[in-house]
Amino acid sequence: MGRYVVRRLLQAIPLLFVISIILFYAVFALGDPVSRLIANNPRTSEQDIARIKKLYGLDKPVYQRYFVWAGNSLRGDWGSSLVTGEKVTSVLRGRLGNTLILMVTAFLVTLLLAIPIGLISALRQYSRFDYFITALSFLFYSLPVFFLGFLLIYLFSVKFREWGLPALPSGKMYDVRGERTLGQLFKHMILPVLTIALINSALYTRYLRSSVLEVMGQDYIRTARSKGLMGSQVLRRHVMKNAALPLVTLVLLQVATLFSGAVVTETIFAWPGMGLLFIDAARNVDYPVLMGILVASSALIIIFNLIADILYAYLDPRIKYS
Amino acid sequence: MSDTPATAKTTTDPGTDVRDQLRAQDAMSRDVQTPWKIIRRRFLKHKLAVVSLAFFILLVATIFIWSSLLPANAAQVNVDLYNTNAPPSLRHPMGTDQAGSDVLQRIVLGGRVSLTIGLFSVAIAIILGTIVGALAGYYGGAVDNLLMSFVDMMLSVPLLLLIVTLAAVLGPSVRTIIIVIGITSWMGVARIIRANFLSLKNKEFVEAARSIGVKNSKIIFKHILPNTTAPLIVAATLGLAEAVLLEAYVSFLGYGVQPPQPSWGNMVSSGSFLLTIQEAPWMMLFPGIMITLTVLVVNFIGDGLRDALDPFSRL
Numbered sequence: 001m002g003r004y005v006v007r008r009l010l011q012a013i014p015l016l017f018v019i020s021i022i023l024f025y026a027v028f029a030l031g032d033p034v035s036r037l038i039a040n041n042p043r044t045s046e047q048d049i050a051r052i053k054k055l056y057g058l059d060k061p062v063y064q065r066y067f068v069w070a071g072n073s074l075r076g077d078w079g080s081s082l083v084t085g086e087k088v089t090s091v092l093r094g095r096l097g098n099t100l101i102l103m104v105t106a107f108l109v110t111l112l113l114a115i116p117i118g119l120i121s122a123l124r125q126y127s128r129f130d131y132f133i134t135a136l137s138f139l140f141y142s143l144p145v146f147f148l149g150f151l152l153i154y155l156f157s158v159k160f161r162e163w164g165l166p167a168l169p170s171g172k173m174y175d176v177r178g179e180r181t182l183g184q185l186f187k188h189m190i191l192p193v194l195t196i197a198l199i200n201s202a203l204y205t206r207y208l209r210s211s212v213l214e215v216m217g218q219d220y221i222r223t224a225r226s227k228g229l230m231g232s233q234v235l236r237r238h239v240m241k242n243a244a245l246p247l248v249t250l251v252l253l254q255v256a257t258l259f260s261g262a263v264v265t266e267t268i269f270a271w272p273g274m275g276l277l278f279i280d281a282a283r284n285v286d287y288p289v290l291m292g293i294l295v296a297s298s299a300l301i302i303i304f305n306l307i308a309d310i311l312y313a314y315l316d317p318r319i320k321y322s
Numbered sequence: 323m324s325d326t327p328a329t330a331k332t333t334t335d336p337g338t339d340v341r342d343q344l345r346a347q348d349a350m351s352r353d354v355q356t357p358w359k360i361i362r363r364r365f366l367k368h369k370l371a372v373v374s375l376a377f378f379i380l381l382v383a384t385i386f387i388w389s390s391l392l393p394a395n396a397a398q399v400n401v402d403l404y405n406t407n408a409p410p411s412l413r414h415p416m417g418t419d420q421a422g423s424d425v426l427q428r429i430v431l432g433g434r435v436s437l438t439i440g441l442f443s444v445a446i447a448i449i450l451g452t453i454v455g456a457l458a459g460y461y462g463g464a465v466d467n468l469l470m471s472f473v474d475m476m477l478s479v480p481l482l483l484l485i486v487t488l489a490a491v492l493g494p495s496v497r498t499i500i501i502v503i504g505i506t507s508w509m510g511v512a513r514i515i516r517a518n519f520l521s522l523k524n525k526e527f528v529e530a531a532r533s534i535g536v537k538n539s540k541i542i543f544k545h546i547l548p549n550t551t552a553p554l555i556v557a558a559t560l561g562l563a564e565a566v567l568l569e570a571y572v573s574f575l576g577y578g579v580q581p582p583q584p585s586w587g588n589m590v591s592s593g594s595f596l597l598t599i600q601e602a603p604w605m606m607l608f609p610g611i612m613i614t615l616t617v618l619v620v621n622f623i624g625d626g627l628r629d630a631l632d633p634f635s636r637l
Contacts, residue, residue: 147610
């Protein structure tokens with residue numbers, strides 16, 4: 001086990017290294033940073049362009065710039081935002097909390113919705129409930145996140161106000177002039193959380209349903225039944241435990257995406273998290289911030305992939321480390 | 323010697339004999355179950371998938387024929403300056419936008435853009451994925467390790483962030499979006515093809531081909547690849563749904579198709595300001611419904627195809 005973990009870790013490091021090289025090339029070499037920087041000022045002289053290039057180190061070849069960037073990054077200096085001049089690390093830290101508040105809540109709501117629904121759907125296979133849930137999950141699975149978000153805004157923010165019902169806020173974390181209370185935060189969170197949870201639970205429900213059905217068809221379930229165990233006991237001790245295995249992987253891989261946040265959801269609801277930061281950085285072609293978010297979120301995905309593999313091997317003794 | 327069978331035949335009426343033979347042949351060919359016949363029968367049993375396929379064909383045909391009849395300048399379709407932000411009516415079945423353009427006509431034009439991007443990017447993804455998967459599965463060893471590490475690497479970068487970054491640095495356009503979606507969504511195909519090649523490359527027919535000296539490239543493309551058609555078709559169909567959705571996301575975020583050229587994604591986006599949602603909700607409702615419907619029916623078709631093509635599939 002220990003050797004397996006070490007070996008996987010050693011594989012992860014060059015992987016991240018190569019990813020950072022490719023991302024660096026994609027961000028810096030494909031585009032023309034200078035033309036973006038001077039886009040608002042077409043009368044920039046040749047000398048100014050040379051000066052700007054020198055200022056941002058753009059006069060050196062890309063591979064040299066990569067090594068400078070990589071060296072600094074390893075020492076914890078991720079550069080500064082081209083727009084605000086703030087350190088990238090502190091910009092990211094400021095946004096991470098907001099993203100986590102949103103995503104962790106959405107994640108818990110997703111599980112609370114999906115686990116009972118998926119389970120009942122599988123236990124009552126081909127019942128009316130099962131058909132209804134299957135149809136619904138297909139629908140939500142095909143619904144673009146932004147469309148669902150706007151439908152919710154239309155209903156709960158616009159129409160509710162028209163009808164004189166208590167309307168929900170359509171964006172931001174707090175009212176602009178209101179106090180920053182927990183109640184405020186809760187009210188602003190309902191719609192974005194609902195958006196993410198509805199779409200994600202469609203996927204989870206499908207997953208859990210098929211996984212439970214597969215386990216129910218296994219011989220050891222029949223054995224458990226035939227030796228006289230009660231239905232609830234079989235369900236809890238034999239079905240649930242085994243059916244939860246693939247869900248563990250799904251959940252952990254989803255956790256990895258927490259960091260990059262829900263780009264789309266945060267854009268719709270103007271939620272000041274990582275996703276919105278990323279979109280702003282892309283719009284301003286703020287290279288250091290873009291690189292920071294891309295590399296950090298890739299690193300997180302690699303780490304959680306690793307955790308998922310190890311945990312899976314630990315939970316399921318049939319899997320051998322190799 | 324040659325006339326013996328002829329003399330034997332003259333004992334019976336030659337006409338009935340031939341007819342009998344033909345009838346027997348006909349009966350046989352009717353009973354013979356070619357794989358494609360079995361697949362077609364199984365697919366036709368999947369009612370929802372059949373209805374979806376009919377709807378999808380109708381949709382694609384309508385969009386491509388109608389859009390070719392509309393003026394080339396997408397920005398100025400049927401502009402009705404006296405009716406800006408007009409709700410759906412007989413004259414404008416889906417209403418008009420703030421510039422007075424007919425939303426229905428923009429949906430038709432946007433649909434052509436969205437579907438074209440979807441189809442072309444899936445084609446790129448399928449070609450890339452097939453090449454990588456075939457090489458990795460067939461040659462194994464170091465080639466396999468290298469290519470599959472590359473797949474792992476691609477899967478470790480958040481997809482939407484990568485697409486937006488590439489579109490942002492390359493400058494968003496229809497061609498950029500097709501390429502970017504294509505080169506970021508081939509990994510699933512590569513894995514499927516590789517798995518198929520791994521199980522097929524040691525089969526007897528491959529062995530036979532190799533033993534008579536058929537070249538590797540010919541074995542890959544002529545002997546093994548046709549046997550992976552089924553999973554490829556399913557992957558392409560589900561990939562199309564994914565690509566249409568991705569285009570919508572990227573255009574929605576502002577890095578896809580640029581207005582005034584319409585696409586379903588940027589139409590939802592331009593109808594999504596709070597004031598617009600209040601005053602002209604049809605601007606985002608109809609393109610949103612179109613995306614959802616298209617993705618939904620393509621997913622149903624893919625599901626039906628998977629059930630029809632793979633007897634062991636469960637989901």
